Amino acid sequence: MSRLKMKLNQQHAPLLAMAGFAVLVMGCGDSGMPMTKVTGSVTIAGGPPPQPGQIIFTQVAGTGRDGLPTRPGMAVFRTDGKFAARTFEEGDGLLPGTYTVRIDCFSGALGEGKSARELSVVPAGWAPEQLVVTGDERSMTVNYEVPAK
Template sequence: MTQLAQNLKRLTCLFFLIPMLPFLLAGCSGNERPKTIPVTGTVTIDGKLLPKGTVTFQPKSSSEGNVKRPAIGQIDTTGRVQLSTFEAGDGVLPGSYAVVITAFENDPTAEEYAAGVKRKSLIPDKYSNALTSGLEADVAEGKNDFTFDLKSRK
C-alpha cells in the first residue's frame, strides 16, 4: 500500500470517528442526578383544606453556576402535596424557592376553552405568580413539611 493510500485510509477513519467522539465520551460520564430531599406540605385557604390544585417550587437562584430545576406536586383531596423534580415523589433540590399555587374549580376541555369557557380559580390570582405570591420555602437536609395558608379575597 502506498503512503498516499495509508494516509487516505487514516483520514477516512478520522472523518467518521471524530463526530462520534462526544457521544462516546458522554456515555462514560455517568448519568447521576443531583440529590433531592423529600418535601411535603399542606395547603389551606382561610384555614380550610384546599382539595385540589398544583404547587410549584420555582428556584430563586442557581447554585455553583448550574441552573436549578423547579419542583411540582398535585394537591390531593386532603390538602396534602408531595413534590417532585425528576420523577414522581423524588423530592426537591436543596435551596431557596418562590412558591406558586394554582387551583381551579373547573378544567375545560380544549373544545370548551376554544368556545370561550374560562377556568374559575379557587384562590386569588396573586398566588399563581412567583413575583406576587409572597410564598417562600427553604429546602435543606432534615424534615421539609410546609404549610401554606392562603387568604381569600375577602
C-alpha cells in the same frame, strides 16, 4: 489463578452478586443529587381545597448550589391538601435553592365558558413566601394557607 483463589471467588460470587444487585436497585431512579424531600398541605380559606390542584416551585436564578442544575419542581395535591414535591420523579423533593411558589386550584373544570381567573380559588396576585431549601436538610414540611378570594 490458584485453586485457593478460585475457590474463594466461587464462594463469594453469590454474595458479590447480591451486593451488586442491592446497589443497583437502591440507585434506580436516584438522581444522585442532594435532594430535600418537601411535603406538606394546602388549605384554602381555612379549609380543604375544593378540587385537586398543583404547586409550582420555580428556582430563583443564582440561588442554587454550584455545579447543580437550576430546575423547577412541582407537586399535586388532592382535596385533602396533602402534597409531596418532585423535581425528577414522584416525591423526590427539591434541589438546594430559593423558590418562588405558585399554587393553582380551581372551583371547576377549565374550558367550560369561564376563564381560569374566574375559576381560580386563589386570590389574584397572592403568593406564599419564597421557599428556601439549603440542601442540608433531608426533609422539610411546608404548609400553605391560601386566603379567601
